[in-house]
Amino acid sequence: MLKTFKSSLLLFIYLLSASITFLQADAHIFVYHRFGDARHPSTNTSLAELRKEFNYFKNNGYKVVKLETLVNALKEGKEIPDNWVVLTIDDNFKSFYTKGYPIFKEFGYPFTIFLYLEATAKKYKDYTSFAQLRKMDKRLASFEFHSYGHKHMASMSEKAIRADFDKGLALFEKELNVRPKYFVYPYGEYNEKLERISKEYGFEAIFNQNMGAVAKGTNIYDIDRSALVGKPKLKTYLNFDELQDYELIEPKTFPKNGVLIRVKARVDKNAKNAYVYIRGHGWRPVKVKDGIIDYKTSKTIKGKRMKVGIQVGTKLKVKVFMKD
Numbered sequence: 001m002l003k004t005f006k007s008s009l010l011l012f013i014y015l016l017s018a019s020i021t022f023l024q025a026d027a028h029i030f031v032y033h034r035f036g037d038a039r040h041p042s043t044n045t046s047l048a049e050l051r052k053e054f055n056y057f058k059n060n061g062y063k064v065v066k067l068e069t070l071v072n073a074l075k076e077g078k079e080i081p082d083n084w085v086v087l088t089i090d091d092n093f094k095s096f097y098t099k100g101y102p103i104f105k106e107f108g109y110p111f112t113i114f115l116y117l118e119a120t121a122k123k124y125k126d127y128t129s130f131a132q133l134r135k136m137d138k139r140l141a142s143f144e145f146h147s148y149g150h151k152h153m154a155s156m157s158e159k160a161i162r163a164d165f166d167k168g169l170a171l172f173e174k175e176l177n178v179r180p181k182y183f184v185y186p187y188g189e190y191n192e193k194l195e196r197i198s199k200e201y202g203f204e205a206i207f208n209q210n211m212g213a214v215a216k217g218t219n220i221y222d223i224d225r226s227a228l229v230g231k232p233k234l235k236t237y238l239n240f241d242e243l244q245d246y247e248l249i250e251p252k253t254f255p256k257n258g259v260l261i262r263v264k265a266r267v268d269k270n271a272k273n274a275y276v277y278i279r280g281h282g283w284r285p286v287k288v289k290d291g292i293i294d295y296k297t298s299k300t301i302k303g304k305r306m307k308v309g310i311q312v313g314t315k316l317k318v319k320v321f322m323k324d
């Protein structure tokens with residue numbers, strides 16, 4: 001834990017569970033989309049906010065490391081330092097190049113852009129060109145794969161997924177002269193089929209868009225990233241640890257009738273209190289009895305993606321379930 005921990009609610013929960021929480025060190029990966037672009041509030045970070053976040057990292061002992069540094073440490077089974085932060089940017093928007101990038105350079109912070117290739121290839125108005133990508137400082141910039149067409153890939157056929165990967169990877173190599181090693185699912189949507197095909201294409205690590213943390217033992221094909229948009233609770237995010245020692249008993253799949261009626265999980269048997277998260281419905285406090293959370297509810301899940309999370313103390317894990 002870092003000494004700057006200020007969120008009083010979380011601190012209270014932490015103190016309650018401190019005696020049963022073993023020391024765990026976790027890095028945090030953040031994802032940004034647009035910068036200084038108020039037309040799109042749900043994906044935007046203002047430049048004042050970006051500066052505030054970077055100053056917070058700088059003044060509180062955080063070290064912004066390359067994504068590759070973190071992935072390699074995970075692959076080698078090393079302990080992950082608590083003060084590591086990794087910055088990623090999805091979707092190669094032009095506002096990163098024109099507005100965000102100068103601030104990254106000023107702080108000397110490395111970053112990884114996950115490329116949506118079709119947007120750049122077809123010169124969509126809001127997107128960075130290949131020439132601009134190539135012009136970025138090689139000491140800071142790295143580029144990875146976010147698909148060719150940025151479609152809802154979990155619901156595509158196997159053939160269509162492969163066609164997207166083939167086209168996107170060929171274009172990536174032609175324009176940037178390197179083969180990407182990492183993949184981010186468009187919209188953070190994935191299922192077993194998409195994960196299997198992604199692995200077959202040889203990606204060394206795959207990232208989602210679930211709030212969370214990265215620790216020794218994190219599944220390298222399902223790495224959490226927390227989105228920073230608007231005015232995020234940065235300190236809370238930085239203090240999350242990954243909940244690894246738990247089992248989600250229910251749900252196992254997206255509910256057939258679209259209504260989630262129960263969240264059941266096995267957690268630390270000494271835990272007394274926890275939180276259950278359902279996307280669209282927020283967090284709810286729950287009691288833990290003999291290591292079991294059994295939350296009965298009736299929540300209609302909008303859309304094709306259901307996210308369910310469990311938090312015990314500062315430890316958190318969110319899972320995604322896709323409608324078939």
Ligand SMILES: [Zn+2]
Nearest residue numbers: 090091186187
């Ligand atoms: Zn995206």
